[in-house]
Amino acid sequence: MNQLETAYINTPVGMMRIVGNEEGVAFIDFLKEGQEEVSENVPSSLKKAANEMIEYFNGTRKEFTLRSIAKGTPFQESVWKELVKIKYGETASYADLAIRIGNPKAVRAVANANARNPLSIIVPCHRIIGSNGKLTGYAGGLWRKEWLLNREK
Known part of the structure; x- marks a missing residue:
């Protein structure tokens, strides 16, 4: 490399x-x-x-064309691949992601993989909210997460 x-x-x-x-x-x-x-x-x-x-x-780009060379465990990378599928302006929960990767009981593991996302915004972990619809943690700070989600509405 x-x-x-x-x-x-x-x-x-x-x-x-x-x-x-x-x-x-x-x-x-x-x-x-x-x-x-x-x-x-x-x-x-x-x-x-x-x-x-x-x-x-x-506000002129909704999808990225960048190639990722970020490395994680196979599980983390499976979660990151699903995160990329969440479209601009949409949100999902950790439980939604766990179901999407075929492991509905892995909600906490999905949350941990989300927290270790090395590509902020490109891999849109800011689009993950709690099952109750509330904002959950974000490495960049909840105020940034709120700003990003509002920008995408």
């Missing part, structure tokens, strides 16, 4: 870090407040990823 490169982009909900290379994207996350890094020159290998993220935040 080629060496990973990093880019930082400014979004309406804070700074994001994109990590990847010519093969694809390995990691996208939000920086903690106070971590103000903006890439003056986005590496050529990450320009497509940065552009697609900017288009998403501008």
